[in-house]
Amino acid sequence: MKRFFRYVSIICVAILLISLSSCGWFNNKMKNIKGQLIGNDFTIDFYNNIGNNILTIYGDKVGIEANYVSTTSIDSEGSKSTNYELSSVVTLTVDGNQVAQTGNTVIFAEKGLKKLEDFELSDEITTNGGTINILDRNINKIKNMIGTPKVVIICSQLGVPIAVYGGDSVYWEIPDDLPKTTKLNIDGKALYIHRANYILLDTDMIG
Numbered sequence: 311m312k313r314f315f316r317y318v319s320i321i322c323v324a325i326l327l328i329s330l331s332s333c334g335w336f337n338n339k340m341k342n343i344k345g346q347l348i349g350n351d352f353t354i355d356f357y358n359n360i361g362n363n364i365l366t367i368y369g370d371k372v373g374i375e376a377n378y379v380s381t382t383s384i385d386s387e388g389s390k391s392t393n394y395e396l397s398s399v400v401t402l403t404v405d406g407n408q409v410a411q412t413g414n415t416v417i418f419a420e421k422g423l424k425k426l427e428d429f430e431l432s433d434e435i436t437t438n439g440g441t442i443n444i445l446d447r448n449i450n451k452i453k454n455m456i457g458t459p460k461v462v463i464i465c466s467q468l469g470v471p472i473a474v475y476g477g478d479s480v481y482w483e484i485p486d487d488l489p490k491t492t493k494l495n496i497d498g499k500a501l502y503i504h505r506a507n508y509i510l511l512d513t514d515m516i517g
Contacts, residue, residue: 351421354402356414357506361470364414369404372418374502376488377401396489400504415466417473418502429474431463435515457481459513462494464506475501482510 352372356365377397384390402409440446457479464472477496484492492508494501 352418352500353421354404355417355419355473356411357417357466357472358414359466359468361415361466361468361472367404367409371403371405373403374418374488374491374504375401375403396487398489400489400491413505415464415472415506416502416504417464417506418500418504419475420499420501423475423496423499423501426461426474426476429461429463429476431516437515454481457495461511461513461516462496462501462503463509463511464503465508467505467507469507472506476513480510 351370352368354367354369354372355363356367358364377399378394379397381393381395382390383393397412399410399412402411459476459478460480460482461474461476462480462482463474466472475494475496477499479495479497481495482492488502488504491502491504494503494510
């Protein structure tokens with residue numbers, strides 16, 4: 311009997327893993343286990359505030375990390391304390407080389423992730439449906455973990471269009487250790503957006 315329950319447990323775990331393997335959240339976490347951007351072959355595009363592509367770097371081994379700065383505060387009794395805050399400067403490691411960057415819009419696109427060409431977005435969208443907001447919000451959170459069809463429109467910090475990406479299974483999150491950065495997983499490929507304006511839409515909204 312114990313052996314039977316052991317087999318059942320193994321089968322249940324296998325089914326769970328198979329289900330999660332197509333899940334946007336799971337794909338994203340697997341990227342993190344591999345070392346965030348490391349070993350996935352990225353194209354790194356730097357854009358200035360008016361949307362000009364000022365630099366492109368290709369790397370086989372790419373990492374990104376935040377920098378911390380120390381600040382000193384003094385309380386009402388004159389005691390000093392040291393605190394640490396995230397700096398706006400991020401440090402990139404590209405095939406063993408270091409790049410420090412701040413201020414520019416940076417897009418990290420994993421090899422194989424293609425931009426949507428000739429995409430046009432109407433300046434007006436009319437929608438209907440849904441239930442009640444609190445329920446819809448929770449449903450959307452679950453759908454995000456699974457991965458749903460979405461389009462992301464990326465603009466410079468002054469609002470100039472830069473690129474459009476989209477896919478059938480899109481998951482997104484805001485990493486708590488990277489300043490001004492959003493991470494997406496689009497059909498199994500990672501996309502990092504640093505210091506940019508963007509709009510992330512359900513594909514159903516634009517028909």
